[in-house]
Amino acid sequence: MPGPVNEPSVRAASVCAALLCILAGKALVGPESARADVLVVKSDDLEQYDAPIAAFRANTPRPSRIVDIDGSREAGARELGNARRDANVEAVFALGGQAAHLSRLEMPQRPLVFAMVLDWQRYRFTAPSAGVAVEIPVAALFTRFKLLLPHVDRIGVIHSDGVSSATLADARAAAATLGMELIEQRVRYGDAVPGAYRRMRRGVDALWMLPDPVVVTRENFRYLRDRTRADKIAFLAFSENFVRAGALLSISPNYETMGAQAAALLEDLVGDPTSPGSAPRVQQPLGSKLVINADTAAAVGLELDASLLSMADVVVEDSPPRR
Missing domain, CATH: 3.40.50.2300 (Response regulator)
Structure with a gap:
């Protein structure tokens, strides 16, 4: 808990802040x-x-x-x-x-x-x-996925009951419109995620990560990152941080x-x-940001040609060591 406020210290800090504003050419x-x-x-x-x-x-x-x-x-x-x-x-x-x-x-x-x-x-x-x-609307997200990864026909998702039924309905409809199939595994607890992945791994080309706190724990992310690399399955994250940690790509708002x-x-x-x-x-967010992990792309057999690279806002060249 913070200790008592020292008035002279506060006054000194205020004076310093004012001087910094003046030096920066800003109004007080x-x-x-x-x-x-x-x-x-x-x-x-x-x-x-x-x-x-x-x-x-x-x-x-x-x-x-x-x-x-x-x-x-x-x-x-x-x-x-x-x-x-x-x-x-x-x-x-x-x-x-x-x-x-x-x-x-x-x-x-x-x-x-x-x-x-x-x-x-x-x-x-x-x-x-x-x-x-x-x-980002699921239809727009899946359209980008299909453009970037035309070989993906079956996209897997592991989710808990905390994910809205509207989101899942939109995902099914978007996948069907693009000629893809959504393969779902529902879990109640985080420790059920590895088993859910094992049940779907032979029937999917990509794994779509949702911002679901039941599913996305540190341990589960590491497991899914490592298994999708080994199985050559595209791991599609929702945030740049996960791509920097080893997922294949993310499309997130700007x-x-x-x-x-x-x-x-x-x-x-x-x-x-x-x-x-x-x-x-x-x-809806007007801008989006595409981040691709080059190391993961090589591991899953995805060739980063000039066309794909031109669409990326950020290309991560080095992944952190996997633990």
């Missing part, structure tokens, strides 16, 4: 100043939030202040309760499900724009609110674009709030 009403039209609320101190926050700030003239609730509901409620009493806070940009949920509970009348929220529909956000979905979209939504929402009780205005 910087992003963390006392006056903030927008409260930027983070669920955790995650690197993935940095890019959308920077893009958001670059695309709005409104001063903002960051609040990191650090995964704590109690601390978050306390911070947001204090912000609710700040008349200068006109709107909220929330990143992550917990930040968005608490922001709406603590400040129900302030315009809320959310991003990086998985399965946002389950939160039932009330107006005035808007957001940028973090999921986080900078999401931040710019959020800034535009906030300006619209502040200028024209939605009617109370109406559904939030939610946009």
